[in-house]
Amino acid sequence: MNQLKRFYIFTGKGGVGKTTLSLAFVKHLKDQNKNAKYAYIQTNSIGDAPPKHESIISETKALGIECLPLNLTQSAEVYIGKKLKSQTLGKWVIKTPFFKALINMIPGFNYLIYLGQILELLNDDPSLIIVLDSPSSGHALTMLESTHNFRDIFQAGIVFDDTKKMIDLLYKDGFMKLNIVALPAQMAINESIELEAKLQRIENINTSLIVNNTYKDISNIELASLPDFLIEKIENEKVLCEKYKEKIDYTIAHSIGSSEQSLINSIVPSMKNLV
Amino acid sequence: MNSIKKFEIFSGTGGVGKTTMATSRAIQLASEGRKVLLITIDPAKRLKDLLGLKDEESGDVITINNPLNQGENVNLDALLMNPAKTLKKISEKTGSSTVLNNRILTILSKPYGGLNEIFSIVELQLNLDKNIYETIVLDTPPGSHFLDFLESTKKIQTFFDQSFIDIFNYIGGGKSQTMNTGKKLFTMVVSGGVKKLLGYLQKVTGGKFIEDFMKAIGAIYETKDVFLSALRLQEDLKDPELSNWFLVTSVDQNKIKEALNLSTSAKDFLNDKTYVVLNKCLQDRLDNWKVDDLNGLEFELKNGFLKREQNLKSDLKEHFKQMIEFPEIIKISAADQVVELIKLWNIKSKEINI
Numbered sequence: 001m002n003q004l005k006r007f008y009i010f011t012g013k014g015g016v017g018k019t020t021l022s023l024a025f026v027k028h029l030k031d032q033n034k035n036a037k038y039a040y041i042q043t044n045s046i047g048d049a050p051p052k053h054e055s056i057i058s059e060t061k062a063l064g065i066e067c068l069p070l071n072l073t074q075s076a077e078v079y080i081g082k083k084l085k086s087q088t089l090g091k092w093v094i095k096t097p098f099f100k101a102l103i104n105m106i107p108g109f110n111y112l113i114y115l116g117q118i119l120e121l122l123n124d125d126p127s128l129i130i131v132l133d134s135p136s137s138g139h140a141l142t143m144l145e146s147t148h149n150f151r152d153i154f155q156a157g158i159v160f161d162d163t164k165k166m167i168d169l170l171y172k173d174g175f176m177k178l179n180i181v182a183l184p185a186q187m188a189i190n191e192s193i194e195l196e197a198k199l200q201r202i203e204n205i206n207t208s209l210i211v212n213n214t215y216k217d218i219s220n221i222e223l224a225s226l227p228d229f230l231i232e233k234i235e236n237e238k239v240l241c242e243k244y245k246e247k248i249d250y251t252i253a254h255s256i257g258s259s260e261q262s263l264i265n266s267i268v269p270s271m272k273n274l275v
Numbered sequence: 276m277n278s279i280k281k282f283e284i285f286s287g288t289g290g291v292g293k294t295t296m297a298t299s300r301a302i303q304l305a306s307e308g309r310k311v312l313l314i315t316i317d318p319a320k321r322l323k324d325l326l327g328l329k330d331e332e333s334g335d336v337i338t339i340n341n342p343l344n345q346g347e348n349v350n351l352d353a354l355l356m357n358p359a360k361t362l363k364k365i366s367e368k369t370g371s372s373t374v375l376n377n378r379i380l381t382i383l384s385k386p387y388g389g390l391n392e393i394f395s396i397v398e399l400q401l402n403l404d405k406n407i408y409e410t411i412v413l414d415t416p417p418g419s420h421f422l423d424f425l426e427s428t429k430k431i432q433t434f435f436d437q438s439f440i441d442i443f444n445y446i447g448g449g450k451s452q453t454m455n456t457g458k459k460l461f462t463m464v465v466s467g468g469v470k471k472l473l474g475y476l477q478k479v480t481g482g483k484f485i486e487d488f489m490k491a492i493g494a495i496y497e498t499k500d501v502f503l504s505a506l507r508l509q510e511d512l513k514d515p516e517l518s519n520w521f522l523v524t525s526v527d528q529n530k531i532k533e534a535l536n537l538s539t540s541a542k543d544f545l546n547d548k549t550y551v552v553l554n555k556c557l558q559d560r561l562d563n564w565k566v567d568d569l570n571g572l573e574f575e576l577k578n579g580f581l582k583r584e585q586n587l588k589s590d591l592k593e594h595f596k597q598m599i600e601f602p603e604i605i606k607i608s609a610a611d612q613v614v615e616l617i618k619l620w621n622i623k624s625k626e627i628n629i
Binding site: 108153227 | 287605
């Protein structure tokens with residue numbers, strides 16, 4: 001059993017099951033009486049009203065887990081406010097057209113602010129564990145590169161000091177883990193391995209590769225009773241998983257559940273592997 | 276005879292085969308003898324290998340002869356986005372070298388610095404200006420970042436909005452004296468309306484950054500014509516007479532809500548002329564799968580697949596008038612998959628006359 005980390009990130013292409021796995025993972029931690037929160041990015045630009053994300057709200061409620069929506073306006077207000085030691089000033093600064101244009105134009109800055117906020121929360125509450133349902137793969141790179149990029153961009157000042165602190169904390173042994181989720185297809189697995197390599201170029205990041213929604217792992221499935229196209233799919237999955245067995249850490253079977261919630265509950269037990 | 280569209284734009288929620296779809300469509304169009312350029316942002320290495328594209332060549336237009344063995348006379352031009360190269364092109368086009376010497380711009384134009392969205396619209400415009408392509412196929416970034424791409428024109432607009440232009444007008448027209456020192460610019464700005472803000476910012480970011488940032492703005496301002504001409508492109512992209520939009524989604528992807536959200540948030544661009552491309556359909560195969568035991572796992576599995584696909588289709592039909600269905604291609608080799616998709620595009624394009 002791995003040691004529990006403080007900060008988990010789930011990333012991967014859209015539709016691979018990041019949200020489902022993140023929610024199931026938080027549920028697993030909750031079941032262990034851990035103080036875990038599910039974080040997701042609500043909106044990425046300043047000024048726009050964040051969308052409601054009703055499905056996420058109702059799902060987290062049904063699962064009994066706490067939600068941490070990240071929206072740029074609020075996060076930036078809090079972050080800049082903290083740095084200037086005045087929330088009023090923070091609010092004022094981010095409302096100016098100049099700052100709005102700046103933050104919306106310089107892309108990685110939003111991620112730096114989210115990371116800053118997450119790390120502050122973790123710092124304030126030593127029992128807290130945050131599970132981030134992260135943006136898709138390319139943007140996960142933008143996010144994790146943002147600390148380094150802005151350290152190099154600023155070279156002095158409060159945020160510069162902060163980026164250094166953030167890097168120290170993020171890459172401290174046993175602090176963060178990044179789970180890359182992929183579907184069982186050649187191209188998808190390849191891309192995840194590429195992502196892993198690109199992340200490693202930033203820092204020595206603790207990563208796992210999870211192949212989700214496999215048919216070969218459905219329990220009690222009998223090949224003989226399946227039609228040719230499914231047999232072929234399963235055979236392909238086996239070939240792929242064998243080929244990349246050094247790289248793939250876990251596989252999660254396709255769930256034949258009807259509702260999203262029963263699906264989440266059905267995979268909670270396998271979540272202990274992702275710690 | 277179908278009218279040739281200047282742009283074909285592929286958007287989607289990511290992980291749905293969007294890049295593969297865009298690539299196979301571009302090859303299919305090229306195989307009809309059209310002069311086609313494919314612009315793609317971050318394709319899988321495997322796909323690059325298939326096309327013979329090398330990372331070192333990213334940012335340059337590469338002519339691929341006989342792509343995936345579609346014929347010796349078939350040629351496709353392809354461009355892998357590379358923000359640093361785009362910046363260089365912008366500099367050449369405007370005769371401004373300042374953009375290349377700015378520390379901040381250099382860092383931000385690293386491959387994942389985050390400028391891909393804005394720059395892909397610039398690339399589109401730059402290549403359009405060459406006047407050699409009948410169709411440009413654009414593979415946009417996935418998911419909500421696709422909205423970033425759409426919003427990039429808005430961002431450019433905000434960036435060059437009146438308050439900025441005022442600052443620069445205030446400082447005075449003479450480019451040479453205006454732009455050579457950020458410090459001077461900074462002093463000017465500080466004495467202007469944004470003094471207080473910059474004062475606070477300086478505390479947060481350090482003075483060197485403000486200085487470099489002002490230089491960066493100055494540098495970008497020198498090249499503003501390129502950005503502003505990219506802005507005009509927005510209107511063409513919205514015009515169904517000039518552009519085909521494909522919203523790609525996939526049956527195995529539990530992202531219907533996201534796709535629908537995307538279509539609502541992007542309604543300026545996506546309209547009832549938008550094609551929704553539904554990838555990895557299993558319907559035909561499922562219809563041929565006879566299951567006897569109605570209580571067994573097989574029945575549950577088949578029903579699960581069927582329900583998923585039918586729900587998705589009826590949801591999509593409510594929002595889109597035109598749906599193009601692609602069956603799932605169960606082949607392990609990526610090359611075989613793309614070749615199959617090219618064949619399917621050939622059939623579909625005749626069926627629906629695109």
